[in-house]
Amino acid sequence: MYKLLTVPVLCAAWCLGLTTAALAEEQDGVAVQDTQTSPMVYEQDLSKGIDGALLAAFRQARLSVSSEQGKDEALADAVAALKNVEINGDLLKVEFDSKKVSDFVKSTGALVWGGSSDKVVAWLVNIGDDSSQLLGGSERDLFSTQLSNAAKIEHFSLTFPLLDLDDVQLVTPAKVLARSEQDLVKASARYGAAYILTGGEESDGDGALIFKWNLYTAQGAHLGRGEAVGQGAQAAAKSASEIARILAAQQESATLQQNVVSAGSGNGGFVLGPNRGYVRVKLNGVQDLADLSRIRAALVTYGYESSFRVAGYSDGGLIVDIPSGSTATILDGTLTHAAEFTREDNWVYRFNDSNGTQAGPVSGTVGPRRAGSAFVSAPSVTVSRVSE
Numbered sequence: 001m002y003k004l005l006t007v008p009v010l011c012a013a014w015c016l017g018l019t020t021a022a023l024a025e026e027q028d029g030v031a032v033q034d035t036q037t038s039p040m041v042y043e044q045d046l047s048k049g050i051d052g053a054l055l056a057a058f059r060q061a062r063l064s065v066s067s068e069q070g071k072d073e074a075l076a077d078a079v080a081a082l083k084n085v086e087i088n089g090d091l092l093k094v095e096f097d098s099k100k101v102s103d104f105v106k107s108t109g110a111l112v113w114g115g116s117s118d119k120v121v122a123w124l125v126n127i128g129d130d131s132s133q134l135l136g137g138s139e140r141d142l143f144s145t146q147l148s149n150a151a152k153i154e155h156f157s158l159t160f161p162l163l164d165l166d167d168v169q170l171v172t173p174a175k176v177l178a179r180s181e182q183d184l185v186k187a188s189a190r191y192g193a194a195y196i197l198t199g200g201e202e203s204d205g206d207g208a209l210i211f212k213w214n215l216y217t218a219q220g221a222h223l224g225r226g227e228a229v230g231q232g233a234q235a236a237a238k239s240a241s242e243i244a245r246i247l248a249a250q251q252e253s254a255t256l257q258q259n260v261v262s263a264g265s266g267n268g269g270f271v272l273g274p275n276r277g278y279v280r281v282k283l284n285g286v287q288d289l290a291d292l293s294r295i296r297a298a299l300v301t302y303g304y305e306s307s308f309r310v311a312g313y314s315d316g317g318l319i320v321d322i323p324s325g326s327t328a329t330i331l332d333g334t335l336t337h338a339a340e341f342t343r344e345d346n347w348v349y350r351f352n353d354s355n356g357t358q359a360g361p362v363s364g365t366v367g368p369r370r371a372g373s374a375f376v377s378a379p380s381v382t383v384s385r386v387s388e
C-alpha cells in the first residue's frame with residue numbers, strides 16, 4: 001500500500017543520510033493519499049538512491065512541458081516543486097506542482113510547451129535507387145514508424161495519408177520532393193491538417209539514413225526545413241525535436257497575437273512584445289546615455305546582438321527593440337533572471353546597473369524631449385502578455 005511521506009520527513013532523511021529501510025520505518029502512522037488523478041505523478045526505482053530517483057522523476061515532469069533542454073536540473077529544483085512523496089517497496093512515487101515545474105522551465109530560458117493536438121499530415125517518400133515510393137496507408141517502413149514514435153515523445157502526432165485514389169491523383173513522390181505546395185494543400189485538406197510535413201528518406205550508402213524535411217501551414221506557408229543523418233531512430237529523434245520546436249514557436253506566436261492589447265487611441269503609443277525579428281521592451285531605471293553601452297554589453301553577454309535600437313521614451317522608461325531570432329519567451333526568461341535586470345511587468349524590466357545621472361549637457365540625460373534631448377516621449381505603451 002502507498003503511504004505518504006511528507007516533504008519535511010523526506011528532507012530530514014536526506015540531511016541525516018537515512019537509508020530506504022529507515023524511511024520505511026519512518027512512514028508508520030502517516031495517512032494515505034491518492035495521487036492517481038494527478039498529471040504529474042511519476043515513479044522511479046529507488047536502486048538509484050532517493051536523490052537520483054527524485055531527479056529522474058523531476059526530469060520526466062520537465063519533459064512533459066518542454067522539449068527544450070535548458071540548464072540541468074538540481075536537487076533543490078526538484079524539492080521546490082514537490083507536492084507529495086510516497087514509497088511503495090522499491091519505488092519512489094512523487095507528485096509535482098505543475099505550475100512550479102513550468103516556472104522552473106521558464107527560468108532556464110526554455111519554452112514551456114505541453115504539446116499540440118493539431119494534425120500534422122506527413123507526406124514521406126522512400127527514395128530508392130530505381131524508384132521512389134510514397135509512405136502511407138499500408139505502405140509504411142521502419143523509419144516512418146520511428147519518426148511517428150519520436151513525434152509522440154515530443155508531444156505531437158503524425159497522421160499518414162491513406163494513399164487511396166483521391167490522394168495519388170493529387171500527390172506523387174516527385175511532387176513531394178519538388179515541394180509542390182498547392183497540390184499538397186489540396187490533398188491534406190481532407191485530413192483536417194493544421195500542418196503539412198513533407199520529407200524524403202534515402203540511404204547514404206554506408207548504412208546510415210538521410211532524411212530531409214519541410215514543414216508548412218495548412219495553407220502552404222513554409223515554416224522550416226531540416227536534415228538529419230544517422231541511424232533511423234537517431235535521425236527520427238533529431239527531426240522530431242526540430243519539428244516540435246517549430247510547432248511550439250507557432251503555438252506561442254498565435255497565443256501572443258491573441259493576447260496583444262490594441263492601442264486603440266491612435267496617439268502613436270508603443271506596443272511592447274514580440275515583432276518580426278525583434279522584441280520591443282521597456283527599460284526603466286536608465287538614467288544616462290552612458291547606460292546604453294552597459295545595456296549593450298549585458299545583452300551581448302547573454303548571446304544577443306549589440307545592434308539594438310532605441311525606439312523612444314515613455315512614462316519614465318526607455319523603449320528598446322532587441323533583435324532576436326529565438327522565441328520571445330527566451331528573451332523574457334533571460335532578462336527576468338539576469339542580474340542586470342529586474343522584471344516589473346510583461347515586457348517591462350528595470351535596469352539595475354545604471355551609472356546614475358551624470359553632470360553634463362541635457363542631451364546626455366534620458367527623459368522626455370527637451371531642447372537637445374535625444375529621445376522622443378510617447379504618451380502611452382500597450383503591452384502584449386508573455387505566453388504562460
